[in-house]
């Protein structure tokens with residue numbers, strides 16, 4: 001959580017309430033006021049994301065070192081991390097010209113022997129702190145040095161001033177800025193904890209803590225920064241201690257309170273007025289359909305219809321595996337809206353997806369006498385002007401587009417439904433902008449269109465409820481009948497020849513194939529683009545010389561990427577090498593093979609989504625995962641799970657358990673960005689509990705007006 005932007009609450013009335021405000025204010029104290037942190041250090045910490053005392057106190061250790069045992073030097077074992085206490089018997093400073101830095105050589109001695117200490121790069125503050133004759137507590141990995149002597153390189157150390165001091169500890173390890181030593185940061189955290197401990201917030205009601213088997217959040221924080229000697233290191237290092245769970249719960253609880261209140265607010269604003277249906281579009285459409293809706297589609301449609309008929313604007317997330325038939329559900333919902341004289345507006349993240357929806361649905365629109373348009377950045381200016389006019393005049397009922405919809409001056413006074421496909425590709429503001437195409441006005445008093453958001457990222461129910469706690473969530477958990485599973489197999493690096501033989505085979509049969517490389521950080525992108533380009537060149541010259549090959553990578557412009565994707569969709573290219581997100585929703589029935597290189601770097605849910613892109617036609621689909629990591633171990637085991645499991649939600653559950661929500665969703669996905677600790681949650685239990693408790697609390701006290709809720713309101717406002 002961030003304490004930035006705190007505004008003191010002027011209206012504080014009760015003593016308790018002012019108590020919380022005093023605390024909040026204390027926690028927003030800028031770090032430069034902490035003893036030992038000057039303006040320069042403070043600036044350094046700020047670029048690192050730590051601005052206030054609160055930020056520092058909520059900066060949790062990511063692991064712990066066990067220094068409860070202090071070893072005798074004679075008992076040092078090569079390769080082991082250990083603590084020693086001794087006298088600094090020698091200290092030598094050496095200037096290393098080519099590194100333009102100072103090197104430090106020390107000898108530590110206790111009553112059993114000596115060990116060397118080496119700092120290859122010793123900044124001034126470090127070197128200045130050391131002097132021959134001092135007693136030091138050092139910690140580090142024992143290595144063999146020259147002449148058979150043992151040494152510790154870059155040991156962590158502290159000077160022991162008082163020989164009676166309790167030296168055995170569990171020591172927290174923090175992520176720290178490059179120019180600042182860990183021990184400094186650790187010292188500041190300890191100091192902040194001493195001085196501000198009384199200002200830590202305990203915002204979760206005691207009855208809830210008790211029920212959930214948690215401790216007071218203030219105690220939890222203190223415990224995490226300074227674990228007692230008898231603490232169990234296992235759970236601490238796995239972020240699953242009771243203290244961890246408390247902090248995670250605290251954050252989730254407030255998230256849910258906020259989302260829950262937002263949802264209540266929306267349920268009080270009016271939806272567009274709804275008269276009786278004029279015709280029977282829905283029935284006519286169902287008669288045109290070449291298939292029967294699945295049970296899940298029927299059920300979800302029922303949920304949507306109930307929302308549409310209600311007085312409040314719908315805000316519903318529709319979750320379903322790739323190919324589960326979300327489009328048809330959204331289309332049928334659109335027909336209901338259109339039948340009532342309103343407009344349905346669909347927004348997709350790329351031109352190619354918008355085109356695909358338009359092409360697929362336009363033919364139905366034609367048969368049902370519904371006027372439809374496609375609006376993207378590629379729409380010629382003259383045409384666009386006339387389209388905008390017809391939308392504003394209410395002459396067009398079905399509109400499909402891209403971001404262009406919210407960038408242009410589209411005004412859709414009759415907008416009844418907004419549909420956002422691949423909703424995670426859009427930000428909250430973009431989704432809101434779509435809703436606002438209906439026109440300006442206060443959200444709570446002006447009638448609002450209904451919103452349907454679609455996503456093919458399988459997210460476990462528990463997580464979806466938490467992330468999207470201000471919406472209703474529907475799940476399509478059934479695929480249309482007759483789908484064959486994509487045959488999935490993991491190969492190791494040495495078996496790659498076999499993998500590409502399968503690809504070649506499929507291409508010779510007239511099918512198409514994807515080769516996917518992992519997404520990388522922007523800093524690695526250039527190198528990857530080079531590698532991928534070289535690989536594509538190689539493939540063009542050798543094995544695949546008879547087939548058109550396209551390469552899309554992270555550095556391409558959107559138009560260029562769309563151009564290549566279209567060429568692949570239309571069959572001009574047979575093999576697509578991609579280092580970037582291949583649109584999940586793009587339907588290329590002729591694609592039958594997907595190779596994923598470095599599959600070990602992908603999340604399971606991601607892999608599952610990827611393989612959903614092949615085998616969409618009549619022919620069998622293959623997903624060939626190349627594991628370039630170790631052939632055994634956890635990662636390899638994880639990969640094997642995907643050979644067996646084909647249910648996206650089950651796979652997502654496993655991912656959540658193994659890697660936490662952040663990894664599951666991928667760094668690029670928003671939603672969790674503002675959460676610091678929730679990502680430490682493993683599995684859905686804590687997520688669900690936080691939601692349940694928050695909603696129950698709001699049930700009893702919807703506006704947080706009770707005395708017991710007074711603190712909450714203040715805390716909520718600041719988080």
Ligand code: ADP
Nearest residue numbers: 291292293294321322323324325326327328480
């Ligand atoms: P997604 O959920 O990924 O958006 P789509 O809506 O694109 O899935 O559907 C995938 C394919 O399945 C489409 O070709 C669609 O026409 C077809 N489809 C949808 N519903 C059914 C159904 N009930 N029975 C058979 N095929 C269906």
Ligand code: MG
Nearest residue numbers: 326327421585
């Ligand atoms: Mg889709």
